[in-house]
Amino acid sequence: MPIFADISEDTLCISPESIEKLITKKTxxxxxxxxxxxxxxxxxxxxxxxxxxxxxxxxxxxxxSAKWRDKGVGVIGDIGEFSFQASKNLNAGxxxxxxxxxxxxxxxxxxxxxCGRGKGKGWYEHYILAGNYRMTEFQAALLIVQLDRFEGLxxxxxxxxxxxxxxxxxxxxxxxxKTDSRVTKRPYHIYIFKYLEDKFCGxxxxxxxxxxxxxxxxxxxxxxxxxYENPLFQKKGKGPGFCPLSCPYYGNEIDxxxxxxxxxxxxxxxxxxxxxxxxxxGTKEDxxxxxxxxxxxxxxxxxxxx
Numbered sequence: 001m002p003i004f005a006d007i008s009e010d011t012l013c014i015s016p017e018s019i020e021k022l023i024t025k026k027t028x029x030x031x032x033x034x035x036x037x038x039x040x041x042x043x044x045x046x047x048x049x050x051x052x053x054x055x056x057x058x059x060x061x062x063x064x065s066a067k068w069r070d071k072g073v074g075v076i077g078d079i080g081e082f083s084f085q086a087s088k089n090l091n092a093g094x095x096x097x098x099x100x101x102x103x104x105x106x107x108x109x110x111x112x113x114x115c116g117r118g119k120g121k122g123w124y125e126h127y128i129l130a131g132n133y134r135m136t137e138f139q140a141a142l143l144i145v146q147l148d149r150f151e152g153l154x155x156x157x158x159x160x161x162x163x164x165x166x167x168x169x170x171x172x173x174x175x176x177x178k179t180d181s182r183v184t185k186r187p188y189h190i191y192i193f194k195y196l197e198d199k200f201c202g203x204x205x206x207x208x209x210x211x212x213x214x215x216x217x218x219x220x221x222x223x224x225x226x227x228y229e230n231p232l233f234q235k236k237g238k239g240p241g242f243c244p245l246s247c248p249y250y251g252n253e254i255d256x257x258x259x260x261x262x263x264x265x266x267x268x269x270x271x272x273x274x275x276x277x278x279x280x281x282g283t284k285e286d287x288x289x290x291x292x293x294x295x296x297x298x299x300x301x302x303x304x305x306x
Contacts, residue, residue, distance in 0.1 A: 034063035173199025
């Protein structure tokens with residue numbers, strides 16, 4: 001049963017303070033998400049894990065190559081995972097990897113992804129109910145050849161992201177995210193900034209996004225609402241037949257209507273603006289176009305209210 005913790009205002013990563021308030025005797029693990037390439041506060045999270053005897057599962061899907069205190073994310077907790085889905089900085093269309101230094105967990109993961117087979121056992125021997133989630137060799141080959149140019153592209157993204165930080169932070173009503181001083185490598189999977197509508201004559205974010213698109217700047221609001229507002233977690237959700245959270249594996253139906261993460265709700269529904277990672281591979285002139293478009297919208301905000 002997942003329990004939803006809120007995020008930190010400055011980084012949009014899971015808040016250690018919110019985590020600790022939610023820990024009970026039933027808590028088994030903490031799952032930090034390194035959002036958009038920004039590592040979560042792994043010092044505090046590992047401290048909480050040690051204090052309450054919890055496992056840590058790092059969701060590093062958006063953070064290939066990110067480092068916390070010079071240590072790669074995904075290997076700090078008990079398990080880490082990365083995604084190679086089409087939008088990622090390193091991608092093969094679909095697929096991913098799971099990392100762990102626990103032999104028992106590693107073997108369980110191999111079995112679950114390989115039709116339930118056992119290590120060193122016969123090819124037709126199945127020990128658990130599982131599926132075929134094996135990534136193909138063709139996808140692996142695509143990933144390997146990308147590694148030769150990855151560092152150069154990563155540096156380009158970083159330079160342009162830092163340039164945007166400098167320029168956008170000068171616009172009243174645009175808040176850039178902070179990078180924790182303990183983050184020694186931030187790969188910028190997505191460039192996210194916060195839009196404050198009260199500084200733009202009360203124009204809602206949706207209208208700001210439309211205006212930005214009209215200026216030729218591709219953008220999106222990102223996740224439209226907190227995860228717990230998905231139909232999967234709603235009793236009255238209109239799903240394809242049944243909700244896994246009310247099936248026998250989970251016992252009685254679970255009601256998530258009381259879940260509340262106010263920072264997540266405000267940022268996801270009103271403030272977050274996403275620029276895709278490929279935009280950060282453009283020129284300085286391209287970055288200036290982004291800044292110029294936002295300035296133009298602000299200068300004409302009063303007229304956009306009509």
